Amino acid sequence: MAAAASDKPPLPWRALLLVGAVSVLHSASLRRDGTVNRFLLSLFDRVVPPNPAPDAAGVSSSDHAVSDDLRVRMFVPAAVARDGGGDLPVVVYFHGGGFVFHSVASAQFDALCRRFASAIPAVVASVDFRLAPEHGFPAPYDDGEAALRWVLAGAGGALPSPPATVFVAGDSAGGNVAHHVVARTPGSVSGLIALQPFFAGETPTASEQRLRDAPFGSPERISWLWRAFLPPGATRDHDAANVPAALRRDAERRRAFPPTMVCVGGWDAHQDRQRDYADALRTAGGAEEVVVAEFPDAIHAFYIFDDLADSKRLLTEVAAFVNRRRAAAAAS
Secondary structure (H helix, E strand, O other): OHHHOOOOOOOOHHHHHHHHHHHHHHHHHEOOOOOEOHHHHHOOOOEOOOOOOOOOOOOEEEEEEEEOOEEEEEEEOHHHHHHOOOOOOEEEEEOOOOOOOOOOOEHHHHHHHHHHHHHOOOEEEEEOOOOOOOOOOOHHHHHHHHHHHHHHOOHHHOOOOOOOOEEEEEEOHHHHHHHHHHHHOOOOOOEEEEEOOOOOOOOOOHHHHHOOOOOOOOHHHHHHHHHHHOOOOOOOOOOOOOHHHHHHHOHHHHHOOOOEEEEEEEEOOOHHHHHHHHHHHHOOOOOOOEEEEEEEEEEOOHHHOOOOHHHHHHHHHHHHHHHHHHHHHHHO
């Protein structure tokens, strides 16, 4: 495996420095009493406002209130502005950050959603779900379900009509949220895209042990994040965390899943659980299609770095999956 070939992932030195700095910042913000130093985080988590003016790729953005406590940032590609784009797919997106960090306004996730909107092309609805530890389980799932249903109903008039095809996607903890939102709304979407989804279990996997020193692989940090999110007293074998085990226990839940794409990185400590997730979806009566996209040289959250070759390939593969499933849905 790629992760066994050297001691460090094959990243440009600037990316390695940034990853190191982010890891230190995240760890410094997690207090021993289970709270988060959000002021410290705000010093480094650069946020950007929505921009109704199209960017260089023709993507504009705007914020919309789903409720008093929930907003969605919509990214609209040039095709919608040009010809109405009523037949474009909509991707409901959940950002990463261990259930604790970031928002739809975080610069790296604003930029990532813009890239998806342009590359697919699709309208991307990025969901600003509530964060732990202030709002733990099941708040992100509740917010995600509310946002998906809002999009399915036409996004409060932000879309020209209720969309014909809707996909749910997310990265890291957002991939976990995406899974649970789809599980709550069977038959409502055309596909699920889980980018390095954040799952767990009480027994460490081989990759978690081997890559404990890899970017974002620290067992102590991971344990803190799950304690912040899960119900008091719950272990990491809770259904919210140990999703592959939960799927194998519940055949009805497994059969309800749409075609799914799972992205796996060779330098991601969580990779064993991500492959296990795909296998659980495939087993008796599982999802109609399960695609595993392997990126052997990729760290966790590699897609944040837009200049990496793997990041560009990810955009291409996600676009191909969405457009293939969109065509299949139209033909059925």
